[in-house]
Amino acid sequence: MAIGWYLAVSALIFCIGAVGVMIRPNPLVILLCLELMLNAGNLALVAFSRMWGAADGQIFALFVLVVAACEVTVGLGLIVAIYRRQMPVNVDDLSELHG
């Protein structure tokens, strides 16, 4: 398959993830949609790595994996802390810092 097909799939996943981040009110699902967007970037990186025949893109993809794992850890910690304080787990209701 041509590399362009992989890039098209990557673009579609990115758009689905972006829509999910904007329309879903639950922070857990927002984190999942962030994962989708990071995975889209990963797919594009690996596809370009295949295109050039250099493995550097795969190294970048692995770094994205590491950063995504960190983001998940801290994000889920925040969600658990929000839940423990008996605050609503909903990004629309968590607006105390709203100016």
Add this chain to the structure above:
Amino acid sequence: MSAVLFFIAAIGVLTGAIGVVMLRNPFYSVLALVVHLIALAALFLLLRAEFVAAAQVVVYAGAVMVLYVFVVAYIGGADQPLHRPAGALKVLGPIFGLALAVELCIAMLGSALKGIGGKGAPYVFGFGTPRQIGQLFLTTYLLPFELASLLLMVAAVGAVVLARRRRGLEGTEEFEDQLVAAPRPAYTGTMAEVAGIRQGAGTTTEPDRQTEPIGAATGSKDRSSKGGW
């Protein structure tokens, strides 16, 4: 053959992604993301990125998703509203997504990269194997590699600090009272009671207090000496 595999994997990837966004229950969203990740690993294999595919399945579908499942089970996977009740984002979100898709397609079709239409560079033996990845990690990308390990440690410590129990914030006090006030047989106790620091059930003089819960005597004292955990 590779085209058939590509389309099967691509359909799996896109179905999983749509499922993450459209399913009401967060638990099912997590399961849809697992489907998405496994299909994505198949795409990585088609792109000859064996090590990335293996890491994807082991780290993501194996470890991170278990973390998600735990948090969903802890918070409660009740059905959530699919959209925000009101607001401009409910309408603007899908429009923005469509605009982004159109823009990315235009960027891809108008790209001057000639390699996009081809199948990629000729495959050399050993491309994408753990050997090559490890060599690159320990030579060219040594500093980012070490920084990534530091970042992981900072994130782990940060998650522990964020999610730990703080005193006076949550309703676990009465549960601890029950723990302290559980009846104990006589002549059993802690080392603090033996040393006389704390009065326990076995050291009381009245015989009728031996079966009384010791929380009445010691509950307030050891509450003040408890740590922050």
